[in-house]
Amino acid sequence: MRSQLFKTRITDLLGIRHPILCGGLGPRVSDADYVAAVVNAGGMGFIVAAGFADPDEFHAQLKRCRQLTQGQPFGVNLYISRQSGGLARVAEQIRILIEEGVSCVETAGASPQPVVGALREAGIKILHKVPAVKYAHSAARLGVDSIIMVGNDCGGHPGLFGISSMVQAAHGPSVVDLPVVIGGGIGTGRQMAAVLAMGADGIIMGSRMMVAEELWIHESYKEKVVRGDGTESVVVKRAIGDHHRVLLNDSARAVLALDDAKITDFEQFRPHVMGALAHEAYLTGDTSVGMLDYGPAVVFADAVKSVEAIFDDMIDDAAIAIRRLNGLETRNNQSDAALHNAAS
The missing domain is CATH 3.20.20.70 (Aldolase class I)
Structure with missing residues (x-):
């Protein structure tokens, strides 16, 4: 700690x-x-x-x-x-x-x-x-x-x-x-x-x-995140003004098709975006369906x-x-800072 x-x-x-x-x-x-x-x-x-x-x-x-x-x-x-x-x-x-x-x-x-x-x-x-x-x-x-x-x-x-x-x-x-x-x-x-x-x-x-x-989600989902490099992330639901960055899976592809067709009837989105699908994915490790929040920062989850x-x-x-940044400061700048502090 x-x-x-x-x-x-x-x-x-x-x-x-x-x-x-x-x-x-x-x-x-x-x-x-x-x-x-x-x-x-x-x-x-x-x-x-x-x-x-x-x-x-x-x-x-x-x-x-x-x-x-x-x-x-x-x-x-x-x-x-x-x-x-x-x-x-x-x-x-x-x-x-x-x-x-x-x-x-x-x-x-x-x-x-x-x-x-x-x-x-x-x-x-x-x-x-x-x-x-x-x-x-x-x-x-x-x-x-x-x-x-x-x-x-x-x-x-x-x-x-x-x-x-x-x-x-x-x-x-x-x-x-x-x-x-x-x-x-x-x-x-x-x-x-x-x-x-x-x-x-x-x-x-x-x-x-x-x-x-400490997260209860399925280990296979966590391992998928470890293997990810962030390129699996996609923004969906653009057509209805509810931008959502998720894992690219079957559900996301279906929603992308609706976006591309400029569909604005939410009922056509509903079967793919129900929260129960995401919960099932986390529970079982089957990530093929569900709106699974997923950003490019997974690349750091090693x-x-x-x-x-x-x-x-x-x-x-x-x-x-911080040490690297301090090491990049030039001596002239350090001297100027010292003189400024002394004058103050």
Whole structure:
């Protein structure tokens, strides 16, 4: 277990050792065992509330995570749906997480406006996920505590604009006066060091973590991720404006055909995008069907390892990157800096 290398606004906000967040990996994937492993390794993880529709099961997951973390703070992912009944479901989830003493939430989907008041009143920190700076400004005005910006490389939902993580990392922190976390295509410590150097306060990972030992998903799926080089990633559901970066499989090919035909009737997509297909794939290891979130950062997932081992590798890699950058600084610049400091 590595000691703290970076102190940022996000480590202070969340009370964590490393500026590493692990986002919700889909309904039922990010469960109590995985999130607890992330927290115990020094980061912050989020149980996906949408994966546990039964209130008793949701309560049980939160209780188990608190037990496994020995009372350390952990998070919950809340999806703000525009569909009928969506806000009522989130309100019930918020009631439960307040009862269980959850410290922070990762909100995604529609505007967090309907839930900000209740969460702030309960003292729960809000990290809102956006695919572009324009949405970050809106969320900041609502009173969220932090912004998560994901670039086009992220597995799952990268948004409509195709903005790279490199641009988000350089632009976002310069115009948003909140702790900023960057995600999308990130899986190494040197990327973390680069993101922090550009002004961000942390990183968030998804695809890179699909090989974590603590995840319950089938071992053959994890081995597929280890073998992957990122070229198996494709963006689907473009025709209906719900861009989704997934593993290229039979379901993805069927949806790509609908996209190419410019079909906008969701009922034609439904048989290929049902969540039950993805859950079955994770359960059985048969990855031929289902919308399986999958980004190019799988190229960094070189072996099945514990969350703690993954984090340790990243911290070591970040330290090497910092030493390399320091070694590239010219003596003239070092002398100028010394003279400036002396004059000050």
